[in-house]
Amino acid sequence: MQNSKKLRNWLDAFGLDHPLVIAGPCSAETQEQVLAIAHQLKDTDASVLRAGIWKPRTRPGNFEGVGALGLKWLQEAKDQTGMMTTTEVANTNHVDLALKHDIDILWIGARTTVSPFVVQEIADALQGTDKTVLIKNPVNPDLALWLGAVERFYSANIQNLGVIHRGFSTYEKTKYRNNPEWQIPIDLQNQFPDLPLILDPSHIAGRRDIIFELCQTALDLNYDGLMVETHFDPDSAWSDAKQQITPQTLDKMTVDLRIRKKGDDKVEFNNELSKLRAQIDVIDDKIVQMMGKRMNIADNIGVLKKDHNVAILQVKRWNEILGRMILAGEHNKLSEEFVLRLYKAIHQESIGHQKKVFKET
Template sequence: MKHSLDILPLSAWIDTNGKPLIIAGPCSAETEDQLVSTAHLLANTGKVNVLRAGIWKPRTRPGEFEGIGSIGLEWLKRAKEETGLLTATEVATAKHVEEALAAGVDVLWVGARSTANPFTVQEIADALQAAGADVPVLVKNPVNPDLSLWIGALERINRAGIKKIAAIHRGFSSFEKTAFRNEPMWDLAIQLKTIAPELPIINDPSHICGNRELIPYVTQKAIDMDMQGLIIESHIDPSVAWTDAKQQVTPAALADLIDSLNVRKPESNNPAFEDKLAELRQQIDKLDDQILKTIGDRMKIAEQIGEYKRDNNVTILQVSRWDEIVQKRVQLAKALNLGEDFTVKYLELLHNESIRKQNEIMNVKTTAEA
């Protein structure tokens, strides 16, 4: 189901010369010199469109640095005047919105913790509407993988009269420990794009990675997935940053990173290209139809197994059989150059549907019992 957002395309509110939008700057505004000096270095690269800096920092635990506060808005104003860069900061309350707008901040974003709370998002939306604001508002995905919360936050901001909207994909929290600070869960970003095709999505590799070493990999993948921009934390000296030191890069490293990106553009007005692509897509469609038909045939057999188990008073779940299936199919998948994670998830989906169908059959009385 598609969601109708009344929004303007990215090109209508910022000119990037056809390149990805680049938002960069320190995680936190720490001192006036730190922020302004970083801004000059970023501006000198010629690759940054918007200077970002956290003024108010919602921290997980009290006692940590929670932002320099309102005085930092004056530093942002100075940085803008001296470099010509647009400015951006996070807002989490109506007061933040009012102060940021009064200070002339050009772009606002709603953080992951705020997106997770509809009351907070509505407060921000009401403040924007009351001010008659016409600034771009970027909405980060919620901390947990909840697509409805993300869409709901975007809708609330949009209904407040804001048409310059984009989503920020910053990854999701997960109990499973991996190399990432926040699991990318690219499939959720793809689902959002499918639901709202007109919505620009900006990737936040800093928060996905949690360390600067992984940032090149994630940025390239984001661009390959047709995300319209990047928001990257950059500090004049990350080693002494007051917050998130490990995931910030220097302005020089940021410039090198952007230079290294392979920005692929679709080839237009090329009949041979379009014909070949259409041919390959037809092959995919045919295979998808075959796969679904095969799954349907598999489920019919699962139903027969359910009937047999019911008639012989056998439990649905047979753990040893499930373990055998996973082990054999994963080995085959490796031979076919399929990822193990994909294979296991696919098998789990099949298994859950088989269990559901067998459960229905096991709990339906036979004619003789009725």
């Protein structure tokens, strides 16, 4: 990676000139596997070795982790390579075992973050320790739940905190396994500007071919680190095979990723401009996606109107939309002229879609 901003808070202790990289297999499978991956990662930009020990699967019957035995493998990998270690903890027993095996960083998984009761129990179990805790976003797009989990650990006097953005579940089919919903972590950082933010591109992507672009977007948005699932033989992995990459691919990826340098006013300006433009790109992509969904609904309305021999243009409905959107525009500091131009264009596109439906036999 190219030079980066100085990382905040506990990340400064790493002494890195690039964002933090956490890497390792989705699941610890065997002692040989964990050690082999650790040795392949030790000369890359990765500073922390990750491995799932307990795997909370959506449905029973899938591989659910090797359990506490894998903590010894992580401990041995740490002794041999000098890398720090991290794993997910989902209850107080996991916390106790992780502390006994000197795991450096504990992360709270998306399924755990949704339960304030469990989060509080884990926070209480960690009170008084100097361990670093990373909190993944909840499964569903709920900023309040994510913020609540952060606040519970703050209240337990956990000083070394960070969050992991791993995307959000949706019933709609998209190119992602979990929709990134970039605006939600941006909103979280607005409330906790000093809280380190780490991207988990593996769980957002669900497949390895778009991991790089997700990482680049995260760095453009000023994220502090990446957690990337790596395996020496991804296709043979016991869990989440499609979303893992090799340590060699990770090494090349971190070289290719670009972060603007800081040092003078011009560079600082460009960094801020890049960050703001990346936010606009995310929103623009979402606008186009939502427009596509709107036109799909317009198509369905066209079918319904055709079946019932109802005219395409409904003036009363159109005037209601305009009035409502003009008021909404005023609330969001948009001029009436802009709202009218925008919605006339949207309405025209919608009419075009319905005309096409009417022409179909």
